[in-house]
Amino acid sequence: xxxxxxxxxxxxxxxxxxxxxxxxxxxxxxxxxxxxxxxxxxxxxxxxxxxxxxxxxxxxxxxxxxxxxxxxxxxxxxxxxxxxxxxxxxxxxxxxxxxxxxxxxxxxxxxxxxxxxxxxxxxxxxxxxxxxxxxxxxxxxxxxxxxxxxxxxxxxxxxxxxxxxxxxxxxxxxxxxxxxxxxxxxxxxxxxxxxxxxxxxxxxxxxxxxxxxxxxxxxxxxxxxxxxxxxxxxxxxxxxxxxxxxxxxxxxxxxxxxxxxxxxxxxxxxxxxxxxxxxxxxxxxxxxxxxxxxxxxxxxxxxxxxxxxxxxxxxxxxxxxxxxxxxxxxxxxxxxxxxx
Amino acid sequence: xxxxxxxxxxxxxxxxxxxxxxxxxxxxxxxxxxxxxxxxxxxxxxxxxxxxxxxxxxxxxxxxxxxxxxxxxxxxxxxxxxxxxxxxxxxxxxxxxxxxxxxxxxxxxxxxxxxxxxxxxxxxxxxxxxxxxxxxxxxxxxxxxxxxxxxxxxxxxxxxxxxxxxxxxxxxxxxxxxxxxxxxxxxxxxxxxxxxxxxxxxxxxxxxxxxxxxxxxxxxxxxxxxxxxxxxxxxxxxxxxxxxxxxxxxxxxxxxxxxxxxxxxxxxxxxxxxxxxxxxxxxxxxxxxxxxxxxxxxxxxxxxxxxxxxxxxxxxxxxxxxxxxxxxxxxxxxxxxxxx
DNA sequence: CTGAAAGCGCTTACAG
DNA sequence: CTGAAAGCGCTTACAG
Numbered sequence: 001x002x003x004x005x006x007x008x009x010x011x012x013x014x015x016x017x018x019x020x021x022x023x024x025x026x027x028x029x030x031x032x033x034x035x036x037x038x039x040x041x042x043x044x045x046x047x048x049x050x051x052x053x054x055x056x057x058x059x060x061x062x063x064x065x066x067x068x069x070x071x072x073x074x075x076x077x078x079x080x081x082x083x084x085x086x087x088x089x090x091x092x093x094x095x096x097x098x099x100x101x102x103x104x105x106x107x108x109x110x111x112x113x114x115x116x117x118x119x120x121x122x123x124x125x126x127x128x129x130x131x132x133x134x135x136x137x138x139x140x141x142x143x144x145x146x147x148x149x150x151x152x153x154x155x156x157x158x159x160x161x162x163x164x165x166x167x168x169x170x171x172x173x174x175x176x177x178x179x180x181x182x183x184x185x186x187x188x189x190x191x192x193x194x195x196x197x198x199x200x201x202x203x204x205x206x207x208x209x210x211x212x213x214x215x216x217x218x219x220x221x222x223x224x225x226x227x228x229x230x231x232x233x234x235x236x237x238x239x240x241x242x243x244x245x246x247x248x249x250x251x252x253x254x255x256x257x258x259x260x261x262x263x264x265x266x267x268x269x270x271x272x273x274x275x276x277x278x279x280x281x282x283x284x285x286x287x288x289x290x291x292x293x294x295x296x297x298x299x300x301x302x303x304x305x306x307x308x309x310x311x312x313x314x315x316x317x318x319x320x321x322x323x324x325x326x327x328x329x330x331x332x333x334x335x336x337x338x339x340x
Numbered sequence: 341x342x343x344x345x346x347x348x349x350x351x352x353x354x355x356x357x358x359x360x361x362x363x364x365x366x367x368x369x370x371x372x373x374x375x376x377x378x379x380x381x382x383x384x385x386x387x388x389x390x391x392x393x394x395x396x397x398x399x400x401x402x403x404x405x406x407x408x409x410x411x412x413x414x415x416x417x418x419x420x421x422x423x424x425x426x427x428x429x430x431x432x433x434x435x436x437x438x439x440x441x442x443x444x445x446x447x448x449x450x451x452x453x454x455x456x457x458x459x460x461x462x463x464x465x466x467x468x469x470x471x472x473x474x475x476x477x478x479x480x481x482x483x484x485x486x487x488x489x490x491x492x493x494x495x496x497x498x499x500x501x502x503x504x505x506x507x508x509x510x511x512x513x514x515x516x517x518x519x520x521x522x523x524x525x526x527x528x529x530x531x532x533x534x535x536x537x538x539x540x541x542x543x544x545x546x547x548x549x550x551x552x553x554x555x556x557x558x559x560x561x562x563x564x565x566x567x568x569x570x571x572x573x574x575x576x577x578x579x580x581x582x583x584x585x586x587x588x589x590x591x592x593x594x595x596x597x598x599x600x601x602x603x604x605x606x607x608x609x610x611x612x613x614x615x616x617x618x619x620x621x622x623x624x625x626x627x628x629x630x631x632x633x634x635x636x637x638x639x640x641x642x643x644x645x646x647x648x649x650x651x652x653x654x655x656x657x658x659x660x661x662x663x664x665x666x667x668x669x670x671x672x673x674x675x676x677x678x679x680x
Numbered sequence: 681c682t683g684a685a686a687g688c689g690c691t692t693a694c695a696g
Numbered sequence: 697c698t699g700a701a702a703g704c705g706c707t708t709a710c711a712g
Contacts (some may be wrong), residue, residue: 001452001478003705014683019707025354026708029681044453044554051705054688059390061436068422075415075622085439094455096401097437099425100620112341112386115434138341155598223624252623256596282415283592283623284563343689354699359691366692369697391689394704 002043010039022047053114062093062305063116065103065130065137067123069191076248076294079278080122080144083298089304093117103130118305120144120298125192126157140308142301148194150320154304156297159322161196163246163290165200166325168212169271171242175335177268178213179242180233180251184219199246199274216242219247227253234261241336245273245287252283261320266334277328287332290325297323342383350379362387393454402433402645403479405443405470407463409531416588416634419618420462420484423638431646433457433583433641435547443470451477459513460484460638460643464495465532480515480648484643488534490660496637499662500535504542504667508552508613511582515675517551519582520573522590526558539586539614555580559587573600579663581676583611585627592623606674617668627672637663 008018013032021028021036026156028036030172039045045235052058064084068074085095096116100106103121107130110116117139119175121130124145135152143150146157171179181203189196200216207214215237220226226249232256234240243265245251251273256266265271273280280289298322308316348358353372361368361376368376379385393399404424409416425435436456440446443461447470447578450456457479464485474481475492483490486497511519521543523529529536540556547554555577560566564591569639574580576595583605585591590615598604605611605627613620613629620629648656 005705016684016708018681020682023707027681032682044452046449048394048705049453049455050390050399051688052707053390054388054394054690055705057688064437074418074618077512078414078418081437082439085437089440094450095437096420097404097425097435099422100429109386110434112384113389114341116391183701204704222621256599259596259599281562281697338620344691355690355700356692356700360698361692367697372698388689389703394689394706395691397704431689549682 001048004045004047006043007036007039007045009041011035011045023142033205043131059115060093061096061116062088062302063096063098063107063110063119065098065121067103067106068099069123075277075282076279076292076299076330079120079198079276079277079294083295083304084120087299087302088306089244091302093306094303096311104133107133107137111139114138117309118142118303120305127192127308131234140305142305142308144297144301145197146320146322146327150276150318152316152318154301154308155320156301156304157195157320157322158290158292158297160198160236161202162322163274163325164199164204165206167199167244167274168203168206168210170272170327170335171244171270172207172212174270174333176212176242177336178214178237178240179207179215179244180237180240181214181244182219182230182233182247183216184218184247185221186223196246203244209243219250221247223249223253226255228248230254230257231261234263240269241269241271242333244272245289248275250277251275251279251285251289255286265332267287268337270333272327280328280330286330288330289328292326293323293326341388342385344385344387346383347376347379347385348598350383350582352373356539362676384513392537397454399455399457400433401436401456402428403436403447403450403459405438405447405459407443408439408643409463409528410591415622416616416632417462419634420638423635424460424642425608427639427642428646433642433646444473447473447477451479454478457649459480460641465534480645482648484641485639486535486662490658492658494641494648495643495660496644497535497660497662498630498632498637500538501542502662503614503665504539504544505546506667507539507584507614508543508546508550508554510612510667511553511584511610511673512547514548514610514673516552517676518577518580519547519555519584520577520580521554521556521584522559522570522573522587522611523556523589524558525561528560528561528578536586539577543584551592559590561589563589563593565601566590567597570594570597571601574603580609582610582673583614585611588615588619590628591615591619591625591629605672608677610673610676612667612673618669620670626670628670629668631668633663633666636658653662 005139008015019028021033088095098106119141122144124143124147128147142154183196219229271287273287274291276294360366361373378584382520389586428435435555438446459481462484464487466488481497559569611627613627616632616634
């Protein structure tokens with residue numbers, strides 16, 4: 001492989017001149033620039049990334065820490081990952097994907113060896129043990145997922161409080177007064193998925209304010225359990241006219257549950273879910289839903305991280321950026337059916 | 341960050357001795373080794389990856405090229421990716437995930453800049469334009485997906501010919517003589533997904549040999565089109581007693597299609613799919629299926645790549661490793677119903 | 681506007 | 697068994 005020395009020799013200039021001609025970091029005569037560019041072309045020169053990293057202390061690589069938890073809907077993760085890799089590339093960065101079981105030691109290993117310029121952490125838990133390492137690391141980081149203590153770090157997440165309120169308000173406005181909220185399993189919460197309770201509590205509070213009866217239940221995240229549980233909940237709350245789903249598996253299972261009971265949405269029951277647009281397409285789910293905005297969260301995390309990496313002053317104060325929930329109306333909500 | 345120089349100073353030895361003590365590449369007195377290890381611990385020393393890469397020409401990173409094609413079932417990709425990243429880590433490698441639209445230039449960019457020691461290409465097409473670059477690259481590569489011309493490169497794929505035969509044989513043995521095969525859309529084939537026709541042709545040939553009538557159809561890969569098409573096929577072939585699905589969306593749509601027709605598998609119709617075990621779990625699909633073995637393919641590709649990277653002689657001849665299809669019996673096949 | 685030189689942090693022949 | 701030195705391929709002050 002050609003080196004900058006080869007380029008310099010072919011162009012008949014010094015190595016420093018060749019380097020400056022390529023970086024544009026000092027003025028170069030048109031003539032010399034031309035010769036250098038010719039040499040680069042004829043030699044097919046590309047800078048050696050390791051050498052450049054050593055000289056500049058910049059790798060142009062972002063470390064992406066993905067956690068794959070049991071009982072989590074893994075395909076959803078792909079949207080976050082693509083949001084990150086694609087936007088990173090647009091900003092001139094490549095992505096090192098870290099899927100180690102032990103995120104703490106992966107983070108330490110990559111940080112200490114200076115393999116990346118910054119980190120993005122996915123699936124951040126309420127009390128995430130990776131945050132201590134990240135705060136002490138030499139490289140900046142962005143989180144996707146709001147932890148209990150976000151101090152000192154940039155955080156991006158869906159506004160689950162607003163999401164819970166929005167779900168209730170939307171059906172309340174249509175005239176619903178009796179709703180069921182199906183959350184993810186309780187152990188997701190115990191593991192640190194505080195967004196589950198953020199949404200549920202906000203929904204409860206808003207329901208109380210509006211005089212709406214809200215039945216909140218944690219439910220399994222896999223078939224066939226979730227299907228059975230949905231049927232049980234519909235039996236248990238016969239007066240409920242609306243179903244709020246903060247549980248992807250429940251959304252996927254609902255069509256067949258409704259069909260087998262001879263019900264349809266929104267004629268018999270209104271439904272609002274919370275999942276990604278992509279998830280809706282994959283499963284062809286017909287429900288109005290709050291988009292979880294996975295790719296957008298990934299993109300924002302990258303933007304912020306890159307500007308922090310490239311900013312000279314490191315006194316930029318950290319932000320917590322909660323995306324305002326947006327409803328994708330797929331026509332599964334309506335006024336409640338008139339009882340007879 | 342501490343350097344090897346710091347370690348040497350604290351341990352009271354030369355930098356080369358410190359380096360050798362850590363690599364174990366020459367014999368070191370127990371006493372010196374002890375002092376060096378102490379120094380490493382007290383300083384929290386980790387080698388700088390860029391410097392090491394520059395000195396050794398080894399990055400300990402694998403480049404993973406993933407293509408996300410329209411009309412492809414994206415979540416399936418995640419299994420391949422995890423198979424690769426996890427096995428790579430076990431072998432001491434990290435993974436650079438490349439999702440560039442233009443795989444050709446991504447491959448060239450990463451190869452020329454010496455950012456990785458080898459490549460794994462996912463979703464390889466019949467006539468994949470990345471292969472030319474890969475063959476000319478300084479780093480070795482493994483393919484997941486069999487191209488038309490695999491010469492000179494290690495290839496890993498499911499044996500789709502055997503899969504087609506196996507599907508037909510399994511139902512033939514049970515007594516079925518009239519089958520429908522649902523393939524992915526024809527444009528998947530046109531785009532280079534030759535596995536579609538490899539499976540279909542093998543199934544056709546085997547059916548002919550066994551005196552089985554086989555109706556082969558390309559079908560859409562998204563809802564609601566695929567559901568309608570399945571219904572149409574069942575109408576068009578009322579005497580068919582078995583359904584072979586080489587189309588993930590068809591498998592996902594089938595439960596509701598059967599239910600709405602009052603049919604059930606295997607009582608009324610036998611079903612064999614071809615998708616990953618993980619896919620079956622996610623959608624809780626009840627069908628017997630040939631596992632697409634995504635993670636196993638990823639793992640094998642890594643094993644081979646690593647041994648090629650680390651082998652001194654580069655005269656190792658390339659292999660084409662086709663995984664023998666394995667049927668996961670979920671009870672959706674039986675003897676055909678007796679007509680009356 | 682350009683060049684000679686130092687330095688980034690490692691590894692590894694070469695000498696002893 | 698250990699050390700001094702060269703070299704990997706860049707970038708960037710320092711000098712002119």
